[in-house]
Amino acid sequence: AQSVTQLDSQVPVFEEAPVELRCNYSSSVSVYLFWYVQYPNQGLQLLLKYLSGSTLVKGINGFEAEFNKSQTSFHLRKPSVHISDTAEYFCAVSWMDSSYKLIFGSGTRLLVRP
């Protein structure tokens, strides 16, 4: 079965430190990859997505992610985080052989401390 794994349920970091949130998925079949962010008591909004082309994707708020096909990973990074980045981050994958579904990981809570 197709699955998306976010190994870290919570990542605490200090403000202005770099961060990486990890995401792995189960199959190397062609995929589309997404990162969504959920701020407290809000819905999800798209941070960035990989469809094709360059494996390094830049998104909003200074985030970027790198697609690694051989490792079936799509890790999210930011070189310097702010307090306002505190939120839940979800990796999501669409497999090109799936029935129109977006499969989400279990989320990683990024907690930025002053």
Added chain:
Amino acid sequence: DTAVSQTPKYLVTQMGNDKSIKCEQNLGHDTMYWYKQDSKKFLKIMFSYNNKELIINETVPNRFSPKSPDKAHLNLHINSLELGDSAVYFCASSHALGVLQETQYFGPGTRLLVL
């Protein structure tokens, strides 16, 4: 100017009751979804409609019935509510079904608590 809106935002009710959650999108999208987010933040799709036609129906109890009066609205009716139905329910929409790379736009969520 809200793109995807849901009502109510909070819903507290007794076990056994019937309740509805409404969703509306003003983005002109063809496809709408319902997701359930449990207490561990795990987000799972329940239903998807494309132009008022049911496309995805995950293994959801038949107490849950989506209704799409037009392509801008997708409501969720829940019969005989159970404690395990307590969760946050998100509505979302996207431009077109079958286009897997489409971004989904989410509503703010409805927090359902069944007592």
